[in-house]
Amino acid sequence: MTPSLVLASASPIRSLLLARAGVAVQALPARIDEGSIRAALEEEAASPRDIADTLAELKARKIAERHPDAVVIGCDQVLAFAGRVWGKPADVDAARAQLQMLRGQTHQLLSAVVIYEGAKPVWRHMGEVRLTMRDISDGWLDSYLARNWPDVADSVGAYKLEEEGVRLFTAIEGDYFTVLGLPLLPLLGYLGLRGFITT
DSSP states (O other): OOOOEEEEOOOHHHHHHHHHTTOOOEEOOOOOOHHHHHHHHHHTTOOHHHHHHHHHHHHHHHHHHHOTTSEEEEEEEEEEETTEEEOOOSSHHHHHHHHHHHTTSEEEEEEEEEEEETTEEEEEEEEEEEEEEOOOOHHHHHHHHHHHTTGGGGSTTSOOTTTGGGGGEEEEESOHHHHTTOOHHHHHHHHHHTTSSOO
16 A cells, blocks of 8 residues: 655645645644754754755654654755855845845755655755846835735745746756755655656
8 A cells, every 4th residue: 555645844835846746745744943953053064955954854754753654755945155054034124134145146045855754764855956146126126025025935035936036036057846945856756766656
């Protein structure tokens, strides 16, 4: 019997991407203190890749402990720029300050996926994308936030590439799905290889 698939995430876009790909998952958000964990890892000089991977694994583990018979998909995304790891902006002022720092510059989005099966980690993948932002004016930035806040509050970059946020950029190097927070193609490949989905 094929085990049930559980997405340890509250992200509507991750659930939507899987549903549109024909993958039936149950979304069960994992409640972890991401801010404290991220801060502790940064204190230990963890790399952005390690931070994203650790948060994805902790989410998968938390749900897998409650659902040991399920295949649990944990995900996390961080933004890396200027030697810092950026999380979701706390408010519109933080979003404005973050976008002001990113404009005219290139930053990275790192999207981690960790799968637990039998309450143990069995697969992981890290997607990475480089994004170069236009040198947007303060006036345009204010109007962008007026139109898009708080809808972009749940994005680490304060933008959504599938919406007006795409207008912020001059170049994107990497996988579109990784920008959305889920390296979908490698994930589908693994699920198909293991027989969790039909191929």
